[in-house]
Amino acid sequence: MPELPEVVTVVKLLAPKIIHQTIVKFEIYYRKLLWRNEVDDFKQRVENQTIQNIYNKGKYIIIELENDVIISHLRMEGRWSVEPQKQLSYKENWLEAQFIFQDGNVLRYYDSRKFGTLEIVSKATFLSGEALKNVGPAVLDPNLTAKYLYDVFRKNKRPIKTVLLDQSIIAGIGNIYDNEILFAAKINPLTLANQISLKKVENILKHAHNIIEHSISVGGTTIHSFAPQKDVIGGYQDFLKVHGREKQECYVCQTKIEKMKIQGRGTYFCPFCQK
DNA sequence: ATATAGGCCTGACAGC
DNA sequence: TGCTGTCAGGCCTATA
Numbered sequence: 001m002p003e004l005p006e007v008v009t010v011v012k013l014l015a016p017k018i019i020h021q022t023i024v025k026f027e028i029y030y031r032k033l034l035w036r037n038e039v040d041d042f043k044q045r046v047e048n049q050t051i052q053n054i055y056n057k058g059k060y061i062i063i064e065l066e067n068d069v070i071i072s073h074l075r076m077e078g079r080w081s082v083e084p085q086k087q088l089s090y091k092e093n094w095l096e097a098q099f100i101f102q103d104g105n106v107l108r109y110y111d112s113r114k115f116g117t118l119e120i121v122s123k124a125t126f127l128s129g130e131a132l133k134n135v136g137p138a139v140l141d142p143n144l145t146a147k148y149l150y151d152v153f154r155k156n157k158r159p160i161k162t163v164l165l166d167q168s169i170i171a172g173i174g175n176i177y178d179n180e181i182l183f184a185a186k187i188n189p190l191t192l193a194n195q196i197s198l199k200k201v202e203n204i205l206k207h208a209h210n211i212i213e214h215s216i217s218v219g220g221t222t223i224h225s226f227a228p229q230k231d232v233i234g235g236y237q238d239f240l241k242v243h244g245r246e247k248q249e250c251y252v253c254q255t256k257i258e259k260m261k262i263q264g265r266g267t268y269f270c271p272f273c274q275k
Numbered sequence: 276a277t278a279t280a281g282g283c284c285t286g287a288c289a290g291c
Numbered sequence: 292t293g294c295t296g297t298c299a300g301g302c303c304t305a306t307a
Contacts, residue, residue: 003300006300032283035303073302074300074301075283075300075302076284076285076299076300076301076302077284077285077286077299077300111285112284112285112286113283113284113285113286114284114285115283115285115301115302116301117302157277158277158278162278165301174300174301175300175301176300177300220300221300223299223300224286224287224299224300225286225287225299243300263278264279264280264281265301266298
């Protein structure tokens with residue numbers, strides 16, 4: 001599911017429901033959700049802690065407790081939900097973990113594909129940067145300048161499509177927005193990163209900002225399954241220009257949109273607009 | 276150091 | 292109605 005706009009949407013919806021809530025009990029139903037922590041350790045560290053804040057860095061969701069920080073990644077299908085104990089928003093066999101609050105509501109994590117991960121680290125470790133050391137500046141981070149990107153691209157011989165997906169260079173772009181950004185910037189996805197001029201990098205960044213901001217403003221993109229919460233969907237799927245539009249006409253030049261695989265990812269582009 | 280393939284999982288959908 | 296194969300918003304690891 002989620003790329004930056006979807007993660008931001010989830011965080012916005014979750015924030016008022018979980019900040020200042022105290023976790024009285026933690027229960028887990030899918031051991032591998034905690035890929036780096038022991039269950040007992042995780043449980044002991046979250047119980048009786050109050051949630052202080054929630055925000056995101058790229059596609060990662062950061063939930064701050066008093067002493068520790070929970071790092072959540074939804075991967076393809078992860079979903080968070082705050083709900084009454086007796087009411088499950090999604091299928092019971094998707095439920096992987098739950099945090100029971102003092103007020104009786106429950107913060108639940110569901111994942112139909114079981115790809116998502118949860119990790120807890122101390123605040124000191126988190127502040128050291130160790131936990132997210134492979135996560136670069138986020139798309140909308142003011143530190144992400146065209147000059148920085150240009151310098152990274154110059155040393156990179158991979159296709160631009162692949163480089164934009166590299167979270168250590170830019171955090172937050174996934175396959176959908178990668179396709180959309182390259183279409184907007186009129187750049188062929190196979191173009192090698194080191195062949196792109198500074199002017200074109202500026203253009204890519206400008207379109208990345210526009211597209212990501214627009215998508216955030218309408219609550220992200222819902223295709224396949226993304227839902228920020230039960231019965232709520234995003235709105236950006238109505239604005240997609242190439243993603244998922246194989247064999248349909250380009251809105252700009254009427255050429256048929258094509259699909260190819262780059263590094264195993266479905267890549268949609270207009271062969272005329274993106275030469 | 277870098278590029279690719281495989282793996283993690285399930286659900287939806289197309290084609291037979 | 293199945294059954295089989297393919298594909299899917301991501302990322303990590305092992306191998307070449």
